Amino acid sequence: MKVSARASVRDALRLRAAAIDLLGGRQPNSTLPLTGRSDRTWDVFLRTERCALALKARIAAAAREVPDQVETAATRELQRILSARGQLLRIGQLAATHGIAAIVLKGGVAALISPAPVDVQDVDVLVRPLQAERLAGLLDEEGFRGTGPAGTAHLAQRISPNAVQIEVHFALNDIELTDGMWNRARPMDGAAGLSRLGALDHLWHLLVHTVVTHPHRRGSLRDVLLAAEAVRDCSPAELREAEHRIAAHPLSQPLDALLAMARAVRDGVSLRDRFRREAAANYVLRGPLGWLGFSRFWTPAFVSALFAQLGGMVERRREWVVAWQRPPFSSPWGFAARLERRSPRIGRWSRTAVKIPRLIVVRMAAWPVALAARLLAS
Numbered sequence: 001m002k003v004s005a006r007a008s009v010r011d012a013l014r015l016r017a018a019a020i021d022l023l024g025g026r027q028p029n030s031t032l033p034l035t036g037r038s039d040r041t042w043d044v045f046l047r048t049e050r051c052a053l054a055l056k057a058r059i060a061a062a063a064r065e066v067p068d069q070v071e072t073a074a075t076r077e078l079q080r081i082l083s084a085r086g087q088l089l090r091i092g093q094l095a096a097t098h099g100i101a102a103i104v105l106k107g108g109v110a111a112l113i114s115p116a117p118v119d120v121q122d123v124d125v126l127v128r129p130l131q132a133e134r135l136a137g138l139l140d141e142e143g144f145r146g147t148g149p150a151g152t153a154h155l156a157q158r159i160s161p162n163a164v165q166i167e168v169h170f171a172l173n174d175i176e177l178t179d180g181m182w183n184r185a186r187p188m189d190g191a192a193g194l195s196r197l198g199a200l201d202h203l204w205h206l207l208v209h210t211v212v213t214h215p216h217r218r219g220s221l222r223d224v225l226l227a228a229e230a231v232r233d234c235s236p237a238e239l240r241e242a243e244h245r246i247a248a249h250p251l252s253q254p255l256d257a258l259l260a261m262a263r264a265v266r267d268g269v270s271l272r273d274r275f276r277r278e279a280a281a282n283y284v285l286r287g288p289l290g291w292l293g294f295s296r297f298w299t300p301a302f303v304s305a306l307f308a309q310l311g312g313m314v315e316r317r318r319e320w321v322v323a324w325q326r327p328p329f330s331s332p333w334g335f336a337a338r339l340e341r342r343s344p345r346i347g348r349w350s351r352t353a354v355k356i357p358r359l360i361v362v363r364m365a366a367w368p369v370a371l372a373a374r375l376l377a378s
Helices: 009-023 039-049 052-061 068-098 107-113 129-141 179-184 199-213 221-233 236-248 252-267 276-286 299-311 313-324 334-342 344-377
Strands: 102-105 122-126 145-147 157-159 165-169 194-196
Touching: 009 039, 009 052, 009 221, 009 276, 009 344, 039 068, 039 276, 052 068, 068 102, 068 107, 068 122, 068 129, 068 194, 102 107, 107 122, 107 221, 129 145, 129 157, 129 165, 179 199, 199 221, 199 236, 199 252, 221 252, 236 252, 276 299, 276 344, 299 313, 299 344, 313 344
Parallel strands: 102 194, 122 165
Antiparallel strands: 102 122, 145 157, 157 165
16 A cells, blocks of 8 residues: 555545546536645545546546646556556467457456446456466466465466566356356457456446455446446346346445446436445545555455445454355465365364454454544545
């Protein structure tokens, strides 16, 4: 997290409100607070929301001057999008040559085919489980190298100099990957060897990925824009099916809120901010608390606890369930991983014995931050 002690959370929230007005179809005018904010505040806002390209387009369309901070961030986003396009076309060539069915996920779809792509920090490609290692090996032969631990749904990331990272998925987090989803996949125009999920499956994956898998990204304007693109691609019947799935989900409220914001962007109507508290929490983490830095052991647990505090009782209970569950993958810590291999039962007990106290500690630490986010957002 970037140190930005002079950033103003309240000013960042004002920038978010102005951006939401623009995304909802309102024309920029002198009453929109897009000027007079510190560079640090702009940095916190733009790194959280990742919507500089969209903001630039809407401001420029109204023949207004684009703030320098937006211009700079938009250039960075465009560079990453162009890098993602190149990486995906490269993967498509490998997949076509070697007979590998490859589905582009999430922001990679917009990077390839949308007239209004959004920022990407990596590219995600889904292949059949038995072909994941094969595609990763082909990428390694092309000069990529693996870095970091594998996840529950993807192999270790593949990286190359001056390019966005690649994640080869063999599953989807928090969604059961079925044969029906594979059968509904559609070829991508102009990208040989690559497909995309069916319209409803793509929308549902975006909603679940943002709300369930990465709760700290709820309401991020970049993810709202991406969901709006997916909504445009859905038929009325598919949107009704999405609503049915949302109603049956334990986290129906935030899923429904994200879908509502995406629909408003699609329709160009007034957009209500349904995730103002979550935005305030992110601004606090990147602004006043930016000096804390990142700890692989503490930070993910703290962030999860913070957004569970903001989310409600269902999510706080879910945290306890996850803490007690048997881990689906081996520990990323060397000693713990060796212990699990030598004595699986003791290894699992040891991990649980660490996770429970850690959850108690981070919950206590997250409570005042959640309170501050609520107060700032009110």
